[in-house]
Amino acid sequence: MVLLDSMCSTCSSLLLDKMAPALSICSCLFPEPCTIGCVLDLLPAGKFGMVQPPYHGLVMYNDFTQPPPAHKGYPPVYTDPKTGLPRPPMYAAYPAPPGQFPHPLYSPEFTSASWHRPGYPLTSGAFAGSFPPSLSSLSRYGPPGLLSHPGLGHPGIPHHASLGAGPKSELMSPQLLSDSHHSNSSGHxxxxxxxxxxxxxxxxxxxxxxxxxxRPKVIAECTLRESSAINQILGRRWHALDRSEQAKYYEMARKEKELHLQLYPGWSARDNYAAHQKKKKRKKDGPGGGGGSSMGGAGMGGHGGLSPMSGVSGMSGGGSMGCLSMEPENKSGECPNEKKCRARYGIEQQSRWCKPCRSLHEKSDQAMVDTDQKHFLLVKTKEEVHPL
DNA sequence: TATCCTTTGAAGGAA
DNA sequence: TTCCTTCAAAGGATA
Known part of the structure; x- marks a missing residue:
């Protein structure tokens, strides 16, 4: 078993090592999320067959330039650990036609560098000038193609606020709001x-x-239903998107915002704060308890911080993201000014970080390395016990 | 039944 | 100006 320099097409985790994969198994579908990328089983080059449990996950054939190997064991059939019944691979990641990449993230241009690139730099005003100053002539639902782009199959997407996008949708347009009683009475x-x-x-x-x-694509690929897990995958995919791909969504969001502004001129995001005051009993504080708001909830800038999953999501941007000076077990490492140095100065300007933040960052990096090394040792041990 | 979880981005308030 | 909090979607899990 080795780690491959590849990427899980489901969770988009980058894998760690380069060992010329032939067949790989991703662990992202298991109860335990990926820890350091995906754990893969590697079969001897040119040979294909059953993988060892407990890795029952999706199958990826990594050489898309070659036709599928003719082997009765490929693709392998896995046994569902719960039912004991055979089950097909969850993700249709079998070889695409030569020259094609079955997953947009699985392109040769995608490197770890792009994985670690900074977040999308554009602000909501980044597209200023790209659009007419007024969209007042545009219908909320169209014209067709207004909000479409090649990746979106819903030209003129109905506004989520107007039509209700799902079970949790509550917002209605003014017109629909007034009609809502009718629709309710009619059972719609x-x-x-x-x-x-x-x-x-x-x-x-x-x-x-x-x-x-x-989301529907991820659900279809992974058979996952839990939104927390799906959102983690989506978050990784979002980071793995090309800038141009992300730009499409930023553009859509900008249009959404403009339309929203036109429909509800006096509306403020603050209006919804009171509406949900009952919510959020208590976003979990750090283990130290009462550690202040900087650690709890959406602190750390609101996201990417020390979420409970950051410890297991590994390369998903958790890990050392966020100012670790807020670690409760850190005694001397409290960031004196509570200004999160990493967030403030960025990873590239560590020289400007305060000492506690810097040392903690180094510690966390070392911890990640240790984790990787432990995993590598485990892998090596298994290889020695079960030589390929 | 209500809230949590989990993600990123945007908005608004506090310092 | 910077930081923090809340909310937007989603649906299973949990209290």
Whole structure:
């Protein structure tokens, strides 16, 4: 078993080592999420067959320039650990025609460098000038193609706020709001009328639009249903997107925002704060308890911080992301000014970080290396016990 | 039944 | 100006 310099086409994790893979198994579908990329089973070059448990995950054939190997054991059939019954691979990642890459992330241009590139730098105003100053002539639902792009199969996508995008959709356009009682009485909506009243939801941002589009695909590929897990995958995919790809969603989000502004001129995001005051009993604080708001909830800039999953999501941007000076077990390493140095100065300007933040960052890096090394040792041990 | 989880981005308030 | 909090979607899990 080795780690491959490749990427899981489901969770988009980068793998660690380069060992000329032939057949690989991704562990991202297992109860335990990927820890350091995906754990792969490697069969001897040119040979294909059953993989060893417990890796029952998806199958990826990594050499897309070659036709599928003619071997009765390929693709392998896995046994569902719960039912004991054979089950097909979850992800149709078998070789694409030569020259094609079955997954957009699986392109030769994709490197670890692009994986670690900074976040999308554009602000909501980054597209200023790209659009007419007024969209007042545009219908909320069209014209067809207004909000479409090659990756989105919903030209003129109905606004989530207007039509209701799903079970949790509550926002209605003013017209639909007034009609909501009719629709309720006619049985078209199962939402209690009182839940819909005057609640104008925020326009979706770029990532939300991306999620909305990609979620069904991920569900179809992975058979996952839990949104937390799906969102982690989507987050990785989002980071793995090309800048141009992300730009499409930022553009859509900008249009969404403009339309929202026109529909609800006096609306403020603040309006929704009160509506959900009952919510969020207590976003979990750090283990130290009462560690202040900087650690709890959406701190660390709101995202990418020390989420509970960051320890297991490994390369997903968790790990050393965020100012680790907020680690409760850190005694001397408290960031004195509580300015998160990493967030403030970025990873490239560590010289400007305060000492505690820097040392903690080094520690966390070392911890990740240790984890990798442990895993590598485990892998090597298994290889020695079960030589390929 | 309500909230949490999990993601990123945007908005708004506090310092 | 910077940081922090909340909310947007989604649906299973949990209290």
């Amino acid at each position: 909506s199962t939402e209690p009328p009182q839940k819909k009243k005057n609640h104008i939801k925020k326009p979706l941002n770029a990532f939300m639009l991306f999620m909305k589009e990609q």
